[in-house]
Amino acid sequence: MTGYAIDVEGLCKSFGSRRVIENLSLRVVEGEVCGFLGGNGSGKTTTMRLLCGLLVPDAGRGTCLGIDILTGADEIRRQVGYMTQRFSLYGDLTVGENLAFVARLHGVADRKQAIGEAVERAGLGGYWSQLADQLSGGWKQRLALAAAVLHRPRLLLLDEPTAGVDAKARREFWDLIHEFAAGGMTVLVSTHYMDEAERCARVIYLAGGHLVVQGSAEEVVAEAHIVVIEAVGGAVEAAAPKLRRQRGVETATVFGRALRVTGTDAAALQGAIAAAGLEGFEWREVPPRLDDVFIHMLNNPPEGTSYGEGG
Amino acid sequence: MNGFSFRRFLAMLGKEATQLRRDRGTVALTLVLPMIQLFLFGYAINTNPRHLPTALVSASHSRYERDIVTALENTKYFDIRVYPTEKAAEEALRRWDVMFIIDIPPNFQRDVLHGDSPSILVDADGSDPTAIGNATAAVNALGANVLSRDLPPDPRFRQPLVAYQTILHARYNPEQITALNIVPALIAVVLTFSTLVSTAMAITREREMGTMENLLVLPIQPAEVLLGKILPYVGLGYLQISLVLAIAVVVFGVPVAGSLPLLLGAIGLFIACNLALGFVISSVARTQRQAMQMAQFVFLPSMLLSGFLFPFRGMPVWAQAIGDVLPITHALRIARGVLLKGNGWPEIAPDVWLMAGFALAIGVVAVLTYRRTLD
Numbered sequence: 001m002t003g004y005a006i007d008v009e010g011l012c013k014s015f016g017s018r019r020v021i022e023n024l025s026l027r028v029v030e031g032e033v034c035g036f037l038g039g040n041g042s043g044k045t046t047t048m049r050l051l052c053g054l055l056v057p058d059a060g061r062g063t064c065l066g067i068d069i070l071t072g073a074d075e076i077r078r079q080v081g082y083m084t085q086r087f088s089l090y091g092d093l094t095v096g097e098n099l100a101f102v103a104r105l106h107g108v109a110d111r112k113q114a115i116g117e118a119v120e121r122a123g124l125g126g127y128w129s130q131l132a133d134q135l136s137g138g139w140k141q142r143l144a145l146a147a148a149v150l151h152r153p154r155l156l157l158l159d160e161p162t163a164g165v166d167a168k169a170r171r172e173f174w175d176l177i178h179e180f181a182a183g184g185m186t187v188l189v190s191t192h193y194m195d196e197a198e199r200c201a202r203v204i205y206l207a208g209g210h211l212v213v214q215g216s217a218e219e220v221v222a223e224a225h226i227v228v229i230e231a232v233g234g235a236v237e238a239a240a241p242k243l244r245r246q247r248g249v250e251t252a253t254v255f256g257r258a259l260r261v262t263g264t265d266a267a268a269l270q271g272a273i274a275a276a277g278l279e280g281f282e283w284r285e286v287p288p289r290l291d292d293v294f295i296h297m298l299n300n301p302p303e304g305t306s307y308g309e310g311g
Numbered sequence: 312m313n314g315f316s317f318r319r320f321l322a323m324l325g326k327e328a329t330q331l332r333r334d335r336g337t338v339a340l341t342l343v344l345p346m347i348q349l350f351l352f353g354y355a356i357n358t359n360p361r362h363l364p365t366a367l368v369s370a371s372h373s374r375y376e377r378d379i380v381t382a383l384e385n386t387k388y389f390d391i392r393v394y395p396t397e398k399a400a401e402e403a404l405r406r407w408d409v410m411f412i413i414d415i416p417p418n419f420q421r422d423v424l425h426g427d428s429p430s431i432l433v434d435a436d437g438s439d440p441t442a443i444g445n446a447t448a449a450v451n452a453l454g455a456n457v458l459s460r461d462l463p464p465d466p467r468f469r470q471p472l473v474a475y476q477t478i479l480h481a482r483y484n485p486e487q488i489t490a491l492n493i494v495p496a497l498i499a500v501v502l503t504f505s506t507l508v509s510t511a512m513a514i515t516r517e518r519e520m521g522t523m524e525n526l527l528v529l530p531i532q533p534a535e536v537l538l539g540k541i542l543p544y545v546g547l548g549y550l551q552i553s554l555v556l557a558i559a560v561v562v563f564g565v566p567v568a569g570s571l572p573l574l575l576g577a578i579g580l581f582i583a584c585n586l587a588l589g590f591v592i593s594s595v596a597r598t599q600r601q602a603m604q605m606a607q608f609v610f611l612p613s614m615l616l617s618g619f620l621f622p623f624r625g626m627p628v629w630a631q632a633i634g635d636v637l638p639i640t641h642a643l644r645i646a647r648g649v650l651l652k653g654n655g656w657p658e659i660a661p662d663v664w665l666m667a668g669f670a671l672a673i674g675v676v677a678v679l680t681y682r683r684t685l686d
């Protein structure tokens with residue numbers, strides 16, 4: 001074993017003339033919760049599909065749980081749990097029927113017990129005989145997660161599992177993810193939510209099918225070298241467009257009564273603020289947040305990358 | 312919001328036109344299907360079929376017999392082939408090789424000359440009353456004057472004395488009831504609609520609903536998906552034909568002359584043909600709507616070229632060739648043959664083998680077109 005649950009290099013994938021994944025190398029340490037981030041169309045979904053054998057890469061090689069992704073797709077299917085972005089269980093089957101179907105396909109030996117555990121964990125007990133279509137978004141996602149872990153996979157791939165789910169349900173869903181991780185499961189989870197990214201041991205940021213940065217949230221923020229200045233006290237709505245026109249200002253964003261200005265060079269940013277000639281503001285430098293870093297990356301894609309459509 | 316707004320109407324019109332332009336299936340269906348219909352109805356379908364294969368059983372080859380055969384051929388309704396024995400001709404009638412048997416008794420010429428007024432037996436395949444209707448009328452119209460030119464100038468042959476008689480017998484359906492032709496065939500038609508469509512939808516539905524992605528990532532083999540999806544519909548298909556058969560027998564008085572288990576077995580193969588074809592459609596079509604549209608292109612020739620509504624023998628050779636490829640053509644023959652003619656295995660075997668070949672070929676295509684990845 002490599003000590004890596006995922007270890008791939010040089011992955012490429014095109015759809016027609018559109019390059020979605022380009023020379024992607026990726027390593028995920030066994031047992032960690034790894035956040036998978038990137039803009040829409042950055043290749044997150046495609047990467048997950050390549051990892052679990054749903055797509056065949058045009059080039060590249062590597063292993064998932066030590067199994068070759070090119071030749072071991074069947075074995076990978078047995079050991080990986082994959083939760084699709086779009087709900088992909090049967091809306092016209094009940095919670096219990098869906099889980100039984102998946103468990104039987106996996107040939108789970110102690111089916112009753114495995115289903116019971118998954119239902120218990122996901123808190124689905126009260127919904128056992130409810131049709132999946134009648135569940136709300138949050139409960140559908142819990143059902144999908146329960147189905148994805150029924151066969152006790154060693155690696156869990158979750159594709160935007162909390163999109164469109166309310167804050168409380170999202171938090172509970174993440175508690176569940178950490179429970180699974182505590183049991184030794186490796187989790188690769190894609191998300192657009194920064195609070196979720198911060199709950200990951202490590203984040204991987206993808207842009208234009210390339211891996212741009214990886215590390216813990218703190219490391220990513222530290223490596224980005226961006227400067228953030230916050231201002232309060234003035235007319236923020238009017239000030240923002242003026243600041244955006246200044247050289248050295250990358251973004252100027254209104255957050256309620258505060259104005260958040262970012263750039264890569266502290267001196268240039270100060271100069272730009274002075275040049276904008278704004279009055280009545282109180283300025284102070286604040287530590288960058290993860291979303292500042294990602295917006296910076298989206299605005300400044302590394303050389304040679306281009307943004308495709310879709311996931 | 313009150314009143315009819317031309318602006319809103321144009322907005323709706325423009326949106327609809329754009330969507331329609333992108334919906335190639337519907338455009339193809341509305342343009343291509345009528346063309347196919349035009350050509351099929353215009354060239355292939357013929358409710359007054361001529362040149363029907365006819366078996367002639369004749370012991371001697373006298374001048375009078377030649378006269379009668381020539382007169383029959385001149386009606387253009389009959390293409391006459393000579394069969395050595397009644398038994399061979401009978402077999403040909405059951406196998407759909409011929410539609411008429413003309414049996415001229417031995418010593419025909421002598422009996423005519425003796426004034427014994429011998430009888431020519433004409434056996435018609437009554438299982439398709441439409442096909443034989445005009446031809447039987449033509450036989451009756453021949454009358455006695457066929458021989459008048461060659462008959463000796465003997466006062467005995469003046470009217471009302473008749474030189475010979477024609478006894479016409481519509482076999483398998485003596486009263487020529489159309490229902491006896493249509494109702495057995497419905498077994499095959501009903502099954503085409505139900506089983507083809509349900510399988511065509513089966514995989515397409517998974518894809519459209521997004522459940523395919525989950526199914527693909529689960530450890531399941533194509534053959535398992537295929538069989539698992541198909542078998543419930545086989546059961547449903549059998550339930551369906553049991554119902555159709557029961558009503559056919561009880562309400563419409565359709566006879567069950569042959570073996571029911573044999574019929575049900577052969578129908579199983581026909582169901583397999585439809586399911587395989589439906590599976591190919593469902594692998595190619597991206598949406599359920601497209602699958603329905605593709606199925607239309609199977610239904611049309613199935614209805615028109617199979618011999619269901621229009622006489623198979625009335626169609627030109629090319630149309631019969633297309634019809635022969637369709638499994639429904641053979642299923643129809645089997646259903647009509649077993650129920651009406653009492654056909655057994657030897658008679659239905661050729662149709663069964665053709666269907667088996669179809670099921671196998673399309674089944675292979677079905678497995679090959681099933682994709683285990685999303686590529």
